[in-house]
Amino acid sequence: MKGFKKIKYALFFAFFGISILSLFLFIFLFFSPLYSIPYKNEIINHVHRASTIALFVSLFVAVAVSILFSKFFSDPIIRLSEIAKMIAKGKFPQTIIHKSKFEIGExxxxxxxMNESxxxxxxxxxxxxxQISAVLSSMNEGVLAVDRRGRVIFANSAIEKILGVTEPEILQKTIREVIRNNEITDIVEKSLKTGERVKEEINVVLPFEGVFDANxxxxxxxxxxxxxVVCVLHDITEIRKLTRHRSEFVANVSHELKTPLTAIRSYVETLLLGAIGDKxxxxxxxxxxxxxxxxxxALIDDILEISKLESKKELGPFVRIDITKIMEHAVDTVLEKAQKKNIIFGKKCQGESIFVFGIEDHIYRAILNVLDNAVNYSNHGGSVKISCAKNDGKVVISISDTGIGISKDHIPRLFERFYRVDNARSRDLGGTGLGLAIVKHVMSVHNGEVNVISNEGTGSTFTLIFPGI
Incomplete structure (x- = not known):
């Protein structure tokens, strides 16, 4: 900018000097002895014209220099000022054209x-x-961040679902204002106060019930x-459910194992105490x-079977199988039991062969379990019907009986492990309480489904639906 100042002052003094010089020259000639000499008027007029011309020339030069000054200095400064304002607003120009010289060019x-940087x-x-936002948004864990004053500065989509809030409505508000769960606010405030990590298991009721590991x-x-503080909520609801189910399963298994073992032990003790001599x-x-x-x-076999189905290990390969042959095998297995009760069997298949992809042993086990129940819970002289057909690209197996039926209150829990509608009758029939649970798991492994329609006193209809091929 030093060069700019020098040019500005030089122009000013040049114009000022020419103007003063012209003025002094005019005064000198007007009051000097030249005023009395011949041709004085011509001389004065000549000088006057010369000074006037000099004045206009100096004005012209000044204007020209001003225009040049504006072009070379003032315009670039204004342009740079506008560019600086754009950059301040986050609008970066593609390039800044270098037209100026001197310090302006620099x-x-x-x-x-600066613009490129x-x-x-x-x-x-x-x-x-x-990238960070994408990662946080895709996380299943809820992430909530607050500043030193406890004001929310970030919340990912998972935390929005967990707490039933949206990020815009909670940003820059204190956690106490926007989070209704006192357990979450307490651990965040405790971490803010102590500067230490706080970890607790918390329960969330709204908008849905769940258990979370909060860090x-x-x-x-x-x-x-x-x-x-950054608070992360990890959903452990399913883990807690599985833990509870495992505990219930162990308790049920212990009870189911204890019943036959107690009976066996009592008979053995009776024999050992002297009854062994009574033939x-x-x-x-x-x-x-x-x-x-x-x-x-049978109970141990069913426990191992359902454990294998749940873990989905060592199940065997999926192959193309004719499900009508599996049905015939299952019917042959229960036929003798059915004949003893004079139960009439009806079998109907749409076509000679119907194929599905699956594991033959497990599909046979599922069909057999349903058929066996139909025979066991049918009265003497009743009937059992089994049919197979293709429907909307799926293979549907239907097994109906005219047995005692199932109360609507029991149907929602019918496929739970060790759930029995009639405990005494089930044990008398040799049931383990795992038959229908195995059916449900087999259908799940084959991406199928099982449904039941039943009315107490009129019988039941179980439907097994497999994906068709």
Missing amino acids: LEKSMEL LQTTIQKFSSKNS ANPVIDEEKNILG ENNIKFLGKIDKHAKNLS
Whole structure:
């Protein structure tokens, strides 16, 4: 800018000097002795014309220099000022054209470098911020961040679902104002106050019920100042449900195992106490022991089966199988039992062969379990019907009976493990309480479904639906 000041002052003094010089020349000639000499008027007029011309020339030069000054200095400064305002608003020009010389040209180059540097830096931060936002938004865990005053500065989409809020409505508000769950606010405030990690298991009721593992971690700078807290909520609802189901399963298994073992033990003790010499009672007791041993073996087999289905390990390969042949095999298995009760079997298939992809042993087990129940809970002289057909690209197996039926109150829990409608009758029939649970798991493994329609006293209809091929 020093060159700019020099030119400005030079122009000013040049114009001022020419003007003063013309004025003094005019005064000198008017009051000097030349006033009395011949041709004085011509001389004065000549000088007057010369000074006037000089004045206009100086004005012309001044205007021309001003225009040049504006072009070379003032316009670039205004343009750079506008560019600076654009950059301040985050609107970066593609390029800054270098037209000026002197210090203005250097300023333009510096502005260009600053523009490029700022664009690169902002693009890097923007890209990194987008990546972080994408990662946080895709997380199943809820993430909530607050500043040192407890005001919300970030909330991802998962936290919005968990707490039933939206980020815009809670930003820059204190956590107590916008989070209704006192357990969350307490651990965040505790972490803010102590500067330590706080971890607790919390329960959320609204907008839906769930159990979460909450971790509040303080954000601390190099000078050990607490800048805020990041709270992460991990949904452990399903884990807690599985833990509860496992506990219930273990309790049920223990109870189911205890029943036949207790019976076996009592008969053995009776024999050991002297009844072993009574041949008639020996045969009776050994028959009871054999029955309970078979029930125990069946229970263990079912427990292993359902465990295998749940873990989906060692299930065997999926192959193309003719489901009509599996149905015939299952019918043959229960036919003798059905004949003893004079139960009439009806079988109908749409076509000679219907194929599905699946594991033959497990599909056979599912069909057999439903058929066996139909026979067991049908009265003497009743009927059982099994049919197979294709419907909307799916394979539908329907098994109906004219048995005792199921109350509507029991149907929602019918496929739970160890759930029995009639405990005494089920045990007398040798049921383990896992038959329909196995059916449900088999259908799940095959991406199918099982449905039941039943009215107490009129029988039941179970429908197994497999994906067709």
